[in-house]
Amino acid sequence: MEMQETVYDVAIIGGGAAGLSAAQALGRSRRAVVVIDAGEPRNAPAAAMHNFLSRDGMNPLELLEVGRAELVKYGVEVIRTRALDSRRSAAGFTITLGNDTEVSARRLILATGLKDQLPDIPGLAKHWGNDVLHCPFCHGWEVKDLRLGVIDSAMAMHQAQLFTQWSKNVTLFKDPNKVLSAQEREQLEALGVRVIEAVVTEVLSEDGFVQGVELSDGTQCEVDALVILPNFDVDVSCVKSLGLVAQEHASGIGRYVPVDDGGQTEISGLWLAGNIVNPMAQVIMAAADGLGVGTRVNADLMQEELAHKLSQLRLCKTAI
Ligand SMILES: Cc1cc2nc3c(=O)[nH]c(=O)nc-3n(C[C@H](O)[C@H](O)[C@H](O)COP(=O)(O)OP(=O)(O)OC[C@H]3O[C@@H](n4cnc5c(N)ncnc54)[C@H](O)[C@@H]3O)c2cc1C
Incomplete structure (x- = not known):
């Protein structure tokens, strides 16, 4: 049958x-x-x-x-x-x-x-969803008052501005090949966002947590969490x-x-x-x-x- x-x-x-x-x-x-x-x-x-x-x-x-x-x-x-x-x-x-x-x-x-799809930065992917974040409404509270680094992207200005609601210590790692307008610079200054003109080349970790970033100018910067746009x-x-x-x-x-x-x-x-x-x-x-x-x-x-x-x-x- x-x-x-x-x-x-x-x-x-x-x-x-x-x-x-x-x-x-x-x-x-x-x-x-x-x-x-x-x-x-x-x-x-x-x-x-x-x-x-x-x-x-x-x-x-x-x-x-x-x-x-x-x-x-x-x-x-x-x-x-x-x-x-x-x-x-x-x-x-x-x-x-x-x-x-x-x-x-x-x-x-x-x-x-x-x-x-995450940017191809060594050390970044293993922190995704914990101390590498994209959405302040999902995770902003969890990183409040920490040192936050925003990696440059199409939404980086928006993210840098928004995350100042959760922390007064926000740094934007700005791709030096892209230009910030005078208005954008003024907005970031008004909100107290520090701008570093360098590309993040590696994420540094200690004990499983983000500790900082290595930058294209050869310097390092200490941060506790990173913000990106996949x-x-x-x-x-x-x-x-x-x-x-x-x-x-x-x-x-x-x-x-x-x-x-x-x-x-x-x-x-x-x-x-x-x-x-x-x-x-x-x-x-x-x-x-x-x-x-x-x-x-x-x-x-x-x-x-x-x-x-x-x-x-x-x-x-x-x-x-
Ligand atoms: C790191 C991270 C943290 C987040 N945190 C929050 C938060 O705190 N609060 C919040 O509200 N939102 C959060 N979000 C957003 C949240 O993930 C989405 O809103 C939600 O997952 C969307 O639900 P969905 O059902 O559309 O897709 P998903 O939840 O992604 O579900 C899709 C499902 O389809 C399955 N699937 C895909 N292709 C196939 C296939 N071919 N055959 C069979 N199955 C398939 C997948 O395996 C998966 O199980 C977060 C997002 C990320 C990336």
């Missing part, structure tokens, strides 16, 4: 805050849902998560563990593997998984987050056969995938949520986005079912 293929209502690639929230909304709506998750959320290098009301300081991986446990009672399945590609099929979409299986679903939500990139290879394309973000921070106001792409049935759409979204925002997309995908399925039932009803009536 031929095995009947399971067709889920919704497959969600990515089980971070966005994907799990979409799964919760859909599971509670009695939809058959599968989440495919490679288990590498963006904030995994950080020991604690902040700015999530009622979960302040929680380990980011623990949040997702609790989320997955909550989904069990709604019958949501979570498959811990990587999605390799997705194609159109009779069901809607069929996704090829890294564990040599496939799943099919009527709708597909991509909540795969983004990748932080390049944000998105990986859409798990939907390459569907033709989804990432774009450069207008702000110059990297790539994202634009969607309409509801999270829908131009590819019918494919929806997006979380950092893949909004690189600036924090965890609670990614979760809210996932919830919103989940409810809209549910409504979209409902419309399809209603259309089918209406045509059946009309057929019945004409047959009588």
Whole structure:
């Protein structure tokens, strides 16, 4: 006897805050849902998560563990593997998984987050998420009153200004090949930001903590934490056969995938949520986005079912 293929209502690639929230909304709506998750959320290098009301300081991986446990009672399945590609099929979409299986679903939500590409500075990467930071709202409180160094980038002026709210000891390591305008210099002076015209060539550590930086002019500068802007990139290879394309973000921070106001792409049935759409979204925002997309995908399925039932009803009536 031929095995009947399971067709889920919704497959969600990515089980971070966005994907799990979409799964919760859909599971509670009695939809058959599968989440495919490679288990590498963006904030995994950080020991604690902040700015999530009622979960302040929680380990980011623990949040997702609790989320997955909550989904069990709604019958949501979570498959811990990587999605390799997705194609159109009779069901809607069929996704090829890294564990040599496939799943099919009527709708597909991509909540795969983004990748932080760090500048190639020796010693920097091992501190990422602890004392090498990008977001004052995530970690500013944790480095308050410390000696902070801002590494030059497209957002360095903004970061240098913002971090003075947390520390009066902020140094901007300014690339000497880039020019600061008179207005920028005045702004930095007004906020008490020290400017050193040199490139950071190495991050110096002691006992696992940032101790300072080596500079292109041969000098060293002591700092306790560094602020950088990674390049944000998105990986859409798990939907390459569907033709989804990432774009450069207008702000110059990297790539994202634009969607309409509801999270829908131009590819019918494919929806997006979380950092893949909004690189600036924090965890609670990614979760809210996932919830919103989940409810809209549910409504979209409902419309399809209603259309089918209406045509059946009309057929019945004409047959009588
Ligand atoms: C170091 C650091 C610290 C941060 N700290 C905070 C903080 O304190 N507070 C805060 O609010 N925000 C913080 N953020 C931001 C936070 O990480 C994001 O808001 C959040 O992770 C976005 O959720 P998401 O679900 O969109 O993506 P993610 O959390 O990145 O989840 C995406 C998931 O999709 C999976 N995935 C990707 N591709 C595939 C594939 N092909 N197949 C299967 N699975 C796949 C990944 O493995 C991952 O599990 C921090 C970010 C960084 C980098």
